[in-house]
Each structure stands twice: as C-alpha cells, then as structure tokens.
Amino acid sequence: MALATSTKIALGLALAGGVAAGTTAWADEDDILVINGETEIITKTDAPAHVEGLDTIRSGWTFRTVETQSLQMDDFDNPAMIFVDQGIDSWNAADGAAGKSCADCHEDPESMTGLRTKLPKWNEAAGEVWTMEMYINACRTERMEAEPWGWKSQPMLNMTALIGNQSRGLPMAVEIDGPAQATWEQGKEMYYTRYGQLELSCANCHEDNYDNYIRADHLSQGQTNGFPVYRLKQANLIAAHNRFKGCIRDTRAETYSEGSPEFVALELYVASRGNGLSVETPAVRN
Amino acid sequence: MASGVKPRVKVPKTASAGDTITIKTLISHPMESGQRKDSDGNLVPRSIINRFTCDFNGENVIDVTLEPSISTNPYLQFEAVVPEAGEFKFTWYDDDGSVYEEAKPITV
Numbered sequence: 001m002a003l004a005t006s007t008k009i010a011l012g013l014a015l016a017g018g019v020a021a022g023t024t025a026w027a028d029e030d031d032i033l034v035i036n037g038e039t040e041i042i043t044k045t046d047a048p049a050h051v052e053g054l055d056t057i058r059s060g061w062t063f064r065t066v067e068t069q070s071l072q073m074d075d076f077d078n079p080a081m082i083f084v085d086q087g088i089d090s091w092n093a094a095d096g097a098a099g100k101s102c103a104d105c106h107e108d109p110e111s112m113t114g115l116r117t118k119l120p121k122w123n124e125a126a127g128e129v130w131t132m133e134m135y136i137n138a139c140r141t142e143r144m145e146a147e148p149w150g151w152k153s154q155p156m157l158n159m160t161a162l163i164g165n166q167s168r169g170l171p172m173a174v175e176i177d178g179p180a181q182a183t184w185e186q187g188k189e190m191y192y193t194r195y196g197q198l199e200l201s202c203a204n205c206h207e208d209n210y211d212n213y214i215r216a217d218h219l220s221q222g223q224t225n226g227f228p229v230y231r232l233k234q235a236n237l238i239a240a241h242n243r244f245k246g247c248i249r250d251t252r253a254e255t256y257s258e259g260s261p262e263f264v265a266l267e268l269y270v271a272s273r274g275n276g277l278s279v280e281t282p283a284v285r286n
Numbered sequence: 287m288a289s290g291v292k293p294r295v296k297v298p299k300t301a302s303a304g305d306t307i308t309i310k311t312l313i314s315h316p317m318e319s320g321q322r323k324d325s326d327g328n329l330v331p332r333s334i335i336n337r338f339t340c341d342f343n344g345e346n347v348i349d350v351t352l353e354p355s356i357s358t359n360p361y362l363q364f365e366a367v368v369p370e371a372g373e374f375k376f377t378w379y380d381d382d383g384s385v386y387e388e389a390k391p392i393t394v
Contacts, residue, residue, distance in 0.1 A: 082312075
C-alpha cells in the first residue's frame with residue numbers, strides 16, 4: 001500500500017515536470033548563444049536607426065525551441081557543418097580551364113573573415129549590388145574559367161556556408177548609403193509591399209507580428225544573419241533567396257527567381273535590418 | 287558505392303580513470319533505404335551503413351546493427367567508462383563492403 005502511494009506521488013511529480021518542461025520549451029528571448037563554448041553571438045540588440053518599425057532586433061535563434069537552439073551551440077551537433085566541410089574540399093579543388101582552385105588565390109578560407117558582414121555590397125566595376133553568390137560565380141567564370149554554379153546548387157550552398165562561417169560572431173554591417181542606396185530603397189519598397197492573393201507584405205508577418213503564431217509557425221523577425229541556414233525540414237542548407245521565394249509563394253504570388261535583381265535588393269534591405277546582430281552562418285532553423 | 291563518406295568523432299582528450307564519458311559519432315552517408323524508386327520506376331538499390339562498432343584497447347564498447355530508414359548522416363551518441371589510458375577505435379561497415387575507420391586516443 002505504501003509502495004502504491006509513493007508510486008502515485010512519483011508519477012504525479014513526473015507529470016508536473018513534463019508540463020513545466022512543455023511551457024519552457026520555447027526559449028527565453030534573453031537566452032545567450034555561445035557556440036562551442038567560446039564564440040559569443042549577439043542575438044538581441046537595438047534596432048538600427050533606419051528600421052522604423054522595430055525597437056529591438058532579434059536573431060531567429062531566439063524564436064526556436066530549446067532542442068533546435070542546442071543544435072547550433074556545438075559544431076559537432078550542427079548538421080550544417082558537414083556541408084561546411086564539403087565546402088573546404090571544393091575550396092581546395094582545382095576546377096575549370098585555368099586549373100585553379102579558390103585556395104590558389106585566396107589561400108585559407110580564413111582570408112574571407114569579415115566578408116559576410118558586408119554583403120550584399122556595391123560592386124563598382126559591375127555598377128550594381130552584388131551578393132556572395134555573384135562574387136563566387138565571377139571568380140569561377142573569370143579567374144577559374146569554370147562553369148558558374150547554380151544559385152541553390154549544393155556546391156554553391158556549401159561555399160557560401162564556408163565563407164560565411166569565417167565571419168561567425170562578427171556583427172552584420174552592410175552599407176545602405178552611397179551608391180547602394182537606390183538598391184536599398186528598392187528593397188525597402190518591396191519589404192512593405194503586399195504581395196499575392198493573401199496580400200501580405202514581409203512587414204505584416206516579420207515586423208507587425210513576430211513572436212506570434214501563423215497557424216503552427218512561430219514567426220521570427222525574418223533576419224538573415226544566419227544564412228545560408230540548415231533547415232531541419234529540408235535536411236539541407238537553404239539560401240536567403242530560396243527562403244524569400246518560399247515566403248512570397250506562401251502569399252500565393254508569382255515569385256521572383258533566385259538571383260533576380262529584385263531579390264538582390266531585398267537581400268540588401270533585409271540584411272540591413274539585422275545590422276548589429278552577429279553572423280551565425282550556418283544557423284539551424286526549423 | 288556511396289560517395290563523400292566521411293566519419294567524424296568527438297571524444298574528450300582526457301578523463302579520470304573510471305570516468306563515464308560521452309562519445310559522439312557522425313558519418314556523412316546518404317543511407318539510401320532501398321525502398322525508393324527513381325524517375326523511371328526502378329528501385330534505387332539499398333546503400334546504407336549496416337553496422338557500427340566501437341572498441342577500447344581491443345575490448346568492445348558498443349556494436350550496433352543499423353537498418354534501412356535510419357536517416358542520412360547517422361549520428362550516434364553513447365557513453366563509455368574509461369578504466370585506463372588508451373585508444374577508442376570506431377568502425378563503420380558499408381553495404382558496398384567499404385569499411386571506414388577512425389581512432390581517438392584518450393589520456394587518464
């Protein structure tokens with residue numbers, strides 16, 4: 001009898017514990033992200049002055065569950081690091097008619113430290129704003145005389161993850177004035193324009209309703225500081241333009257394609273909304 | 287023949303004798319289940335890691351049989367007691383006959 005009673009109590013406690021764990025499975029927005037116990041990441045900071053609709057900017061990491069968050073806290077647990085490793089392999093592999101590899105000109109991938117924080121940026125020679133993908137393909141076609149990679153092809157995703165990873169922990173700082181300003185304005189215009197049958201703009205979800213649910217989805221601020229991110233549902237890296245496409249498709253609109261001037265402009269504008277957040281590439285999201 | 291297979295292991299570099307340590311292993315592998323069909327309707331042949339073992343100084347720590355429908359890039363985490371300094375040896379057995387090996391020393 002005594003045994004039965006104590007079992008019941010133990011069971012009751014276990015259930016109470018389960019409920020408590022259920023309510024705290026969503027992380028506190030003040031949780032601190034430290035990767036590998038050494039790289040501290042800024043996941044929450046004051047919004048840049050040019051973002052009128054937000055006071056505080058928060059990384060998408062702060063919106064995810066504890067389980068998803070913990071995947072990003074250790075490189076061994078982060079499934080995207082496999083792709084970063086594959087990126088190192090293609091960094092060192094010669095390709096194209098010139099017989100050159102990335103390493104022949106750029107030596108270590110570490111030479112790319114800080115680059116991710118500045119992209120997309122104005123390219124004087126091209127007379128337009130360029131993303132990392134465009135710089136990589138320019139290197140491939142002009143210097144290596146190789147075939148350009150597709151925007152969302154695996155080698156391109158691996159390479160952008162590798163190069164972005166070198167800047168992990170550094171705050172995003174894209175330039176929005178000077179020659180890039182017109183493109184930035186175009187991106188801002190898009191951000192606040194309602195698209196599709198559902199007539200939703202980026203801002204409707206990611207500025208007006210972040211932290212709320214859209215059906216089962218916990219809306220984030222749509223920050224891009226972790227891209228390319230590893231999405232658990234796709235079990236692969238996803239480029240920012242691919243994500244934009246998914247969002248616009250969900251408004252039931254015809255989308256732009258990856259690499260289009262519209263998405264380059266939007267990428268610059270969205271990146272500028274995250275100025276001050278640390279680069280998290282490759283982040284883990286659901 | 288699976289390509290791009292690369293084993294990874296995380297073992298603490300040092301421990302006290304008798305300590306229980308956590309070992310994490312990951313191998314990049316497509317783990318093709320043998321259930322899927324290609325665009326012509328033909329079965330894609332099964333190609334998985336079917337067995338994983340870990341030995342410490344010649345003594346078996348864990349011996350795992352893996353089945354189809356285990357996801358891509360199988361990740362295994364387990365605990366081991368370290369009685370003395372030595373070396374953990376990890377072996378993955380592929381359906382195609384390939385054997386992938388990795389070893390990590392530990393000091394006490």
